Amino acid sequence: MDNSRKRSLTLHIGVLAFLFLLPFVLPDYHQLTITRIMILAIFALGYNVLFGYAGLLSLGHAMFFACGLYAAGLPIYHLGWAVPSAFLFAIAVSALAAALIGAIALRTQGVAFMIVTLMFSQVVYLTTLYFSDTTGGDEGLVLPGHARSFEILGMQVDLTSPQVRYYIALGLLSASALIVYRWVNGGLGREWVAVRENESRTRMLGYNTFLIKLKAMVISGTLSGSAGAAYGLLFAYIGSTFATIQYSIDVLLFTLLGGVGTVLGPILGSFIMFYLIDFFSEHTTAYLLATGVALILLIMYFPLGVLGTLRKKWLPWLP
Amino acid sequence: MVAVVAVSLLSTKKLNRRFGGITAVRDVDLSLEQGEIRGIIGPNGAGKTSLVNLLSGRLAPDSGQIVFQGIDITGQPAWKRARLGIAYAFQITSIYPGLTVFENVAIGAQMRIQQSSKSRPLPDQKRSLEEIVGSCLRLTGLDWSRTQLAVELAYGHQRLLEIAINLAVDPVLFILDEPTQGLSVDEIEEFTDLLKRIRSNRTIILIEHNLPFVMNLADRVTVMDQGGILAENDPKGIQMDARVKTTYLGE
């Protein structure tokens, strides 16, 4: 038990150390790509808390990503806020949105839950279009120059530098992975898994399963929202494409591909998927079709994903 | 003079529950004493499962009242009743198939530890999760299977596992819905021993079809028929009861 814990910690830290050293050997183009992937990996990490651990399949998680994106970008664009306060504000707004939407959506189960989350997400998307005077709608908004750098603890941070963006993304990813790792390996993680595996048994043991699911929703939505906020702030752009169903499906794919209910799975899945899409879109305009086919093949042959399959066969200690 | 006053742990008043045209539970007044084993028997469809579902909170009554340890719990959700100490082993085995035996019981143990900080303290203060799980597994004879997935266990062992999960929360009232259903003769014998071992500080409701088993264990037996209580007595009295003989024991 203890030994396996050590091994898994070593693995996780090893992965982060690898990412830390990567920029020293990578050309700029890939650095930028990996920065994007790491932010999307935070999104997937958050998604996986709800889907992989609590067993709730949301088809509308783009709404939380977009929520963070806009809650960070709009005050900067319209009110001249500084980057750090915009980021914190976005996290708070995402948490609140997740709590409110969760409180309603969690009254349903299974397919109904999928549909309700999908509908909420459509509402968010249409809202960003409807208020396009403020949000920039489809075209989006490019954040102004004052948002390209900020001061924190007396340090000046330059967001136009690829290295700086890379390490901010890595820092955020590490922090998120650490938080998720601690939660899923603690009492809360046990409660999520219990609800996923057998909700009525869990309720009959004295657990308030609604509250347990709501916690998963809030943590998941907050992580997704902070990923959205980071994306908007690092790349200085906010737009309604991020609220489309495409992003909700992508994050589901990342998680499925890497391994549902593992901490590293969504991170790995984001990497593989991103490069796959990259590859497909170079060779065909039908890359959406390719993603669709990938999803179907995945569910048919690897329902546990890469890491889930590895865990089942060889690495039972993988969290 | 020392009066021995029976302490009522749980009582119901005129409990009713209908499903469409069927009255599954009809005007049931039930009173359980602290520490007794109460057998509930009756033909299929008599309303036994529905009645205990009302007690555990899985079903809401149409009318009537349930009082547990002096508290009116009629309107409380199932999870709150469980926290008050009402545990339920389902008629159809309900465990966590995809998790190890250890993790199955740990889910119960975690609830007990959470609860212990409040109204019901653990007997000795720092009993860890590991210890609670260990003792419940030893008690049910499942210690050998800790690292196995629950789904891989034989049916009889899965039923024992559900008991172990429930024991981990240390219930005050433990409801067992047809626990011997599908068990072999040997397994039933072991099960009888197990119940004798775990009854010490608990009240137990035992719904059963296996009459010798329930007559052997129960302090009192309630006979249900068509949603209502047909008779209630000690096992001897029940076996003599003329009405019970004609409508249920089929003599």
Ligand SMILES: Nc1ncnc2c1ncn2[C@@H]1O[C@H](COP(=O)(O)OP(=O)(O)O)[C@@H](O)[C@H]1O
């Ligand atoms: N969820 C339900 N919906 C409709 N009818 C039900 C439901 N549960 C039980 N019943 C009916 O209520 C009656 C009592 O059932 P039950 O409590 O399961 O009896 P027992 O456990 O004594 O066999 C039966 O007629 C059964 O068909």
Ligand SMILES: [Mg+2]
């Ligand atoms: Mg029944």
